[in-house]
Amino acid sequence: MNIGILGTGSIARTMAAEFTKVPAFRCEAVCSRQQATGEALAQQFGIPKVYTDYDTMLADPDIELVYIATPNSLHYAQTKAALLAGKNVLCEKPFVPAVAEADELIALAKEKHLFLFEAITTAHHPNYALAKQYLDDIGSLRIVSCTFCQYSSRYDALLSGQVPPVFDPACCGGALMDLNLYNVHFVVGLFGEPMRVSYHPNLYRNGIDTSGILLLEYPDFLCQCTGAKDCAAPGSVQLIGDAGRILIEPGSSNCQKLRLVRPGQEDLCSEYSESPWFYEVAEIAMILALKDYDACYAALKKTRQVVTVLEAAREDAQLGF
Amino acid sequence: MNIGILGTGSIARTMAAEFTKVPAFRCEAVCSRQQATGEALAQQFGIPKVYTDYDTMLADPDIELVYIATPNSLHYAQTKAALLAGKNVLCEKPFVPAVAEADELIALAKEKHLFLFEAITTAHHPNYALAKQYLDDIGSLRIVSCTFCQYSSRYDALLSGQVPPVFDPACCGGALMDLNLYNVHFVVGLFGEPMRVSYHPNLYRNGIDTSGILLLEYPDFLCQCTGAKDCAAPGSVQLIGDAGRILIEPGSSNCQKLRLVRPGQEDLCSEYSESPWFYEVAEIAMILALKDYDACYAALKKTRQVVTVLEAAREDAQLGF
Structure with a gap:
């Protein structure tokens, strides 16, 4: 399954390394507001594409799953956008702050028959x-x-x-x-x-x-x-x-x-x-x-x-x- | 200082043993409602007197400090009686349940210029x-x-x-x-x-x-x-x-x-x-x-x-x- 990574912080790097251990996953793209940080991550893990615009990454038909590793307050909107674009989502913990938001995203995932995960080790x-x-x-x-x-x-x-x-x-x-x-x-x-x-x-x-x-x-x-x-x-x-x-x-x-x-x-x-x-x-x-x-x-x-x-x-x- | 022990439970035995380690203390009497349990403790630690009535022990002029090792709910009345009888008191933890009771006992100890301690290791x-x-x-x-x-x-x-x-x-x-x-x-x-x-x-x-x-x-x-x-x-x-x-x-x-x-x-x-x-x-x-x-x-x-x-x-x- 081809992954698009959103974010380039410490957990994004950790997970990029973990994805490479599992043959079923392939990191296809990374998206960062800054080209340089995106390219650094891409180079480190041999990821072919770098996006600086999230919507552009979401429009890429090769991406099957979006891994969201951004600050907590962005999870809701970014997860929703990915689901609406027909992508499966793995969203870093904490999922979203409010129950109403969680309900909306879960309903959306089910409606669109997509996978949606909170990335939590426990x-x-x-x-x-x-x-x-x-x-x-x-x-x-x-x-x-x-x-x-x-x-x-x-x-x-x-x-x-x-x-x-x-x-x-x-x-x-x-x-x-x-x-x-x-x-x-x-x-x-x-x-x-x-x-x-x-x-x-x-x-x-x-x-x-x-x-x-x-x-x-x-x-x-x-x-x-x-x-x-x-x-x-x-x-x-x-x-x-x-x-x-x-x-x-x-x-x-x-x-x-x-x-x-x-x-x-x-x-x-x-x-x-x-x-x-x-x-x-x-x-x-x-x-x-x-x-x-x-x-x-x-x-x-x-x-x-x-x-x-x-x-x-x-x-x-x-x-x- | 001559001690009168009130109670014969597990902590009374522990403390009787500790008192014998300190030369300044001498266990003079033990008081138990049952003569047999009082005698058993007295024999074990070489305590000369056994009382079965608390007021009688309090009337004993040889007793300078009463050590109270009875159920928690009895501490207040027994401590008060000892202080009123002019005895210093070492009362097992918990001292008393209510602040009002604590205040009364502390004031009484100060008024009578007596020592009053809660027996707590901490x-x-x-x-x-x-x-x-x-x-x-x-x-x-x-x-x-x-x-x-x-x-x-x-x-x-x-x-x-x-x-x-x-x-x-x-x-x-x-x-x-x-x-x-x-x-x-x-x-x-x-x-x-x-x-x-x-x-x-x-x-x-x-x-x-x-x-x-x-x-x-x-x-x-x-x-x-x-x-x-x-x-x-x-x-x-x-x-x-x-x-x-x-x-x-x-x-x-x-x-x-x-x-x-x-x-x-x-x-x-x-x-x-x-x-x-x-x-x-x-x-x-x-x-x-x-x-x-x-x-x-x-x-x-x-x-x-x-x-x-x-x-x-x-x-x-x-x-x-």
């Missing part, structure tokens, strides 16, 4: 499936605790008076929409929507959440998700039940190592060494190869639940975006 | 002082994360239809008042009262919180405290700043191991091997020896702040006790 990792499978072994779940605290390379810029997109409310940035989103995908992917959502952010003076704690309350257990771009700590997901626990490291964006611990029993451990994007790209390639629309739309249903939780969290914290 | 550990000292080294604090999840030996009894005092609302039991209280002491001891308190409990059908997540919001950082008696996980306290972090294991009730981690610098580590009660008993002995009422009343001020937070948490979660 759900595709083999250890995520294993966590699901082991849930029965830890008894009644009581506490879920997710930590993803990574000092952002742009945080110093923010403190020095600049406003990089990842810390710009107008770009739908912040710790919730960026890192804590992985925690939400992890939890909502396993358990669906919670009964109650509350978000407690550390706010910078421009109104962005540089870090925060999200509380998700389920009928039978509680979940806290900590996400931070202003400080660093080892990440993890812990699912704690009354008969054992599952520990995942380094956390919800990369379930590299999973450990099942039950008192009086030997620990079970599962470790994978591939990059988290490998499993994502490989699984999406498989879904496309099998024309498995059901799998695609089931994933979108989860994405919609995640968007719902994030919207509720921003409303609770009155994050005005 | 504040007395050398690594707690070290954590305070290292705070400057981790930059601006952003996230505090405390976990204390210990499967209670009485949880199975609760599930089988009994109501042990530790899970009885009438006895002021539950995970907040028992284990999460250590987290609150840790945090409030360092930072004082938070701006906002919210408590999210897992409730059993008798209304007791078998576990829960407490959110403490400070002007510049956020804190989550997880406490559980219905599941088990390794405990810890993490203080995460924008320039480093402090990790304390196994957590807020015993700061045995402390690690200061700063990017690009060697980790600092401090480890102690004594029981957490040793430091508590030794420090209280020192305060008594020095007749340091200021230190005692400063600790009571912290205790009052903790009671305030716990009362607010129970109110927030509508825990009807």
Whole structure:
């Protein structure tokens, strides 16, 4: 399947490298407002075409799937344009900020019988499936605790008076929409929507959440998700039940190592060494190869639940975006 | 100083053993409603007198300090009676459920120029002082994360239809008042009262919180405290700043191991091997020896702040006790 990449940032480069590992994908074009950055990416990964206009790329009949790797606030319009142009879409996380937008895009994809994916590593990792499978072994779940605290390379810029997109409310940035989103995908992917959502952010003076704690309350257990771009700590997901626990490291964006611990029993451990994007790209390639629309739309249903939780969290914290 | 021990449960035995390690203390009497359990404790620790009536023990002029190790709901009346009888008091944690009760007892102690202590390990550990000292080294604090999840030996009894005092609302039991209280002491001891308190409990059908997540919001950082008696996980306290972090294991009730981690610098580590009660008993002995009422009343001020937070948490979660 021929891919047109929109955007040339760090994640675009990461994914371009991953696409080359999967024979089913071929990077046909890259689109960047600046010719030079587009050409740099094209050269690095042997991509034949460079566009500086998105509509022109969308008009290219050779492009079958558009991979969107632009700032969060552009995802909605760019995904919609691609779908309207008859292209399948892989849109970077976070999908879109509002449930209404998600609903519109999902309906459009279904109407046009196109594939639409949110590019999120979490759900595709083999250890995520294993966590699901082991849930029965830890008894009644009581506490879920997710930590993803990574000092952002742009945080110093923010403190020095600049406003990089990842810390710009107008770009739908912040710790919730960026890192804590992985925690939400992890939890909502396993358990669906919670009964109650509350978000407690550390706010910078421009109104962005540089870090925060999200509380998700389920009928039978509680979940806290900590996400931070202003400080660093080892990440993890812990699912704690009354008969054992599952520990995942380094956390919800990369379930590299999973450990099942039950008192009086030997620990079970599962470790994978591939990059988290490998499993994502490989699984999406498989879904496309099998024309498995059901799998695609089931994933979108989860994405919609995640968007719902994030919207509720921003409303609770009155994050005005 | 001659001690009269009230109660013969597990913590009474632990503390009786600790008292014998400190030359300044001498266990003079034990008081238990049942003569047999009182005698068993007296025999084990070479305690000369056994009382079955509390007022009789309070009338004993040889007793200078009463150590109260009874169910939580009895602390207020028993502490008050001891103070009125002119005895110094060491009252097990949690001190008392209500701020009004705390205020009354603290005022009474001051009025009668008596020592009054809440018996809580947290504040007395050398690594707690070290954590305070290292705070400057981790930059601006952003996230505090405390976990204390210990499967209670009485949880199975609760599930089988009994109501042990530790899970009885009438006895002021539950995970907040028992284990999460250590987290609150840790945090409030360092930072004082938070701006906002919210408590999210897992409730059993008798209304007791078998576990829960407490959110403490400070002007510049956020804190989550997880406490559980219905599941088990390794405990810890993490203080995460924008320039480093402090990790304390196994957590807020015993700061045995402390690690200061700063990017690009060697980790600092401090480890102690004594029981957490040793430091508590030794420090209280020192305060008594020095007749340091200021230190005692400063600790009571912290205790009052903790009671305030716990009362607010129970109110927030509508825990009807």
